[in-house]
Amino acid sequence: MSRYADLVLTLLAAAFVLALSWAVPWLRFVMTIAIAKGLAVLGILLLLRAGQVSFGHALYLSLAAYVVAFMAARIPEVLLLLPLAAVVAASIGLLVGLFVSRYRAIFFGMLNLALSMVFYSMLDKFYEVTRGGDGIRVPVTSFAGVVLSPDQQSWALLILALVLAVGFGAFVRLYLLSPMGSALSALKTREARLEFMGIPARRILLSAYVLSAFMAGCGGALIALSTRHVTPALAYWTASGELVFIAILGGAGSVFGPFLGALAYELTRTYAAALVADAWQMILGTVLLVVILFAPGGLWGIGRALVVRGRQA
Amino acid sequence: MSTKDEMRSDILTRRAALAALGVGALALSGRRVQAQAGKPDEIKVGIATYLSGPASVFGVPARQAAELLIEELNAAGGIAGVKLRPIFFDEGPGVDHFVAEYRRLVQSEKVDLMFAAISSADCLACAPIAEEMKRPTLLWDCSTQRIFEEAHYDYVFRTIGNSTPEVLAPVLYLLKYKPNFSTVAVVNQDYVWGRDSWTMFKTIVERLKPGVRVVAEMFPRFGATDYSSEVTRLLATKPDVVFNASWGGDLDTFIRQAADRKLLERSLFVLPLGESSLERVGKSLPPGHIIGARGDHWFLHPSPEDAKRLAAFTENFRKRTGVYPIYPCFHMAQAVFAMKAAYEKALVTKGGVWPTDAELAAAFKGLQFPSLTSPVKIREDGQGLANMLVGTTVADPKYSFPILADMVVFPGEMVTTPVGKSSFEWLKTLEPDILSRVPQPVTSRG
Structure with missing residues (x-):
């Protein structure tokens, strides 16, 4: 029954995104970026379940984006580039994860932050290769062997993003219900007990970490393919902070949270920027403060609380 | 925990549907249909x-x-x-x-x-x-x-x-009107423009005045607030010319810290974006330094x-x-x-x-x-062909900041890369006779 409800909600949400993108053409791009960030935030949510906050997940997002930018000239095919970029991100995630999964809490967060800033500096300073802050253009890519018009390509990317979001959303939902997911919550409450049960906490965290890097990689590839220009700013710590911001905004209670948060974030930013070009940061900051102070469960939590209250009444 | 979630999300669907409809309608109302015909409003x-x-x-x-x-x-x-x-x-x-x-x-x-x-x-x-x-x-x-x-x-x-004339013009000015130097140093922000402008500077000087020695190459991070080590190094290596293509707060801070330690009295500064900082740094910047303006942009333009x-x-x-x-x-x-x-x-x-x-x-x-x-x-x-103005700072009692004297307005055609050529390649082919075509300096009534 719950699976049914979630499925309906998912389909409605997807239909809503598609309808909105059709009705307001320029929102198609904003939606694609939002869903791409939502994918990365889904990974943050996994780690949050284990009580760990990564302030460096922009590393995987930007890594995948640069893989796309570098490889697009050689393999101009979206359906090959995206998995390639995600696999590269996941492999680096595995390497880094072997190391950072030994640490907890602030040390985990800061190490991730440090590594992402190392990558940022590399992108910025090896400018002979990466073109530095000016960034690299992503050449035109084909989709399933067909070179689409810009308009069709943006639809294709949006639909691809939606498919990935639904796929990963379902997978993460299953994952969280599985023993692996329960172990993540256990890691948060009392890690020692987990170890006493014979479950290696590090491996639990590592697998969640690699999965999160993979999803961030998918998100990064989508961002590169839709903006068609990548810059080191994607790896800057503010980009990582943005992902954590979205996770808090959306709420960590459900797999819908990250996407809800990402859409709300991007739409708020867009409309705030349109409304007051010089004070949009203030609006965004106020929204986050309000959410932290009055709705620790995020937007998803607000929605749920409303429903519960409605049922009791 | 999961059963609670299940029940709640079950009811959420109807509300979500309603909300989605509401928001969708709102967004739709924003969709405007416009046909462009004749003179627009x-x-x-x-x-x-x-x-x-x-x-x-x-x-x-x-x-x-x-x-x-x-x-x-x-x-x-x-x-x-x-x-x-x-x-x-x-x-x-x-x-x-x-x-x-x-x-x-x-x-x-x-x-x-x-x-x-x-x-x-x-x-x-x-x-x-x-x-x-x-x-x-x-x-x-x-x-x-x-x-x-x-x-x-x-x-x-x-x-x-673009950046090529913006670097070429101040360097030509330096080579033509202050040619007595044998050592140079650079302090540039560490990003593309900082690196590219220095590559251009070096290329031009190597081509038109071979034998100049580079005594220090420093690229402090973008947004740095402390240049004491750079200034110390410049005081120690005593370059005749210091090239600095930074801008904004970075350039202001550098000029102030260099002025405090009398570096500006020892070395000639070449600041291709200096014009945008003049009013902010005020008297910290003494007379005699070379200032560019990314074009012929100067409120006291001579002509x-x-x-x-x-x-x-x-x-x-x-x-x-x-x-x-x-x-x-x-x-x-x-x-x-x-x-x-x-x-x-x-x-x-x-x-x-x-x-x-x-x-x-x-x-x-x-x-x-x-x-x-x-x-x-x-x-x-x-590409736009715009003239480039370069001048030397001078004190004027009418202004609280240095203004420009001995201004040269370089014609755009002279300093811009010809159509179809790459700037870095073109700069390598500069001929020394370009210096003979540098216009005469003019000092306007301030």
Whole structure:
């Protein structure tokens, strides 16, 4: 029954995104970026379940984006580039994860932050290769062997993003219900007990970490393919902070949270920027403060609380 | 835990559906259908500029200049009777937000024309989109020479020069009028412009004055606030010339810290973007240093095409903001004037019928338009040919900051990379006789 409800909600949400993108053409791009960030935030949510906050997940997002930018000239095919970029991100995630999964809490967060800033500096300073802050253009890519018009390509990317979001959303939902997911919550409450049960906490965290890097990689590839220009700013710590911001905004209670948060974030930013070009940061900051102070469960939590209250009444 | 979630989400669907419908209806009401036929009610111009972050030292004055110029233009009847409406947006949040805003302004606000941008990354990102969306776009301030050297565009034009003349002109000035140096050092911000401008500087000097020794190459991080180690190193290595192409707070801080330790009395500074910092650093910067302005942008230009126009703009701008206009204001003016000239040219070509986007874009090719100083021409590749002004600082009791003397206005053709050539390659082929073509310096009545 719950699976049914979630499925309906998912389909409605997807239909809503598609309808909105059709009705307001320029929102198609904003939606694609939002869903791409939502994918990365889904990974943050996994780690949050284990009580760990990564302030460096922009590393995987930007890594995948640069893989796309570098490889697009050689393999101009979206359906090959995206998995390639995600696999590269996941492999680096595995390497880094072997190391950072030994640490907890602030040390985990800061190490991730440090590594992402190392990558940022590399992108910025090896400018002979990466073109530095000016960034690299992503050449035109084909989709399933067909070179689409810009308009069709943006639809294709949006639909691809939606498919990935639904796929990963379902997978993460299953994952969280599985023993692996329960172990993540256990890691948060009392890690020692987990170890006493014979479950290696590090491996639990590592697998969640690699999965999160993979999803961030998918998100990064989508961002590169839709903006068609990548810059080191994607790896800057503010980009990582943005992902954590979205996770808090959306709420960590459900797999819908990250996407809800990402859409709300991007739409708020867009409309705030349109409304007051010089004070949009203030609006965004106020929204986050309000959410932290009055709705620790995020937007998803607000929605749920409303429903519960409605049922009791 | 999961069963609770299940029950709650079950009920949520109906509410979510309702909410989705509500929001969807709201968004739909925002969808406007516009048909462009004949003279429009107004010309909408999207203007990308930095309203937040370090580059807002350029972005905010430019916005003020745009508001002033567009108000004046509208008061005079607009362009062929059509008023202008600027829509500003912030480049601060980065390329993906910039691209999203660009698309929003084109598709939702239906802007007729776009002015983009200060950041070279933003220009590189939007040029192909402009081409895709067939939206005439004026690159109003970014300097990267890559744009037109690496690709061909029909809808993208630059109404200013680019980084090559911006470095070449001050270096030619140095080689021609202060040639007695044998050692140089560099302190540049550590990013593309800092690195590229130094490569250009070295290439030009190696070509035109072989044997000059580089004694220190320093690239402090972007946004650094402490230059004590750089200043110490420069005091120790005693270079004759210090090249510094930084801007904004970085340049101001460096000049102040160098002045405190008397470095400015020992070495000759070459500051290609120095004009934008003069009023802020004030008397910290002593006389005798070489200042560039990314064009011939100087409120005391020795030979403006229309002296009254420049004086009026300077005065109005000061009245509004309390400071003298700096180069981004001049760049903004060039974009506004180019737009006006292109519309007028297209209207003449069509015999008074309002031009389509494609016809407007075509009008920019080969367009010659007035600026606040000397006229600018847009070449067939879309690059602007703008004159470059370089001068030496001098104290003047009328101003609380150094002004420029011994000014040389380099003709755009002389210092700009020819069409179809790569800047770095072209600089390697410079001939020493270019120095004999450097114009005579002029000192205007301040």
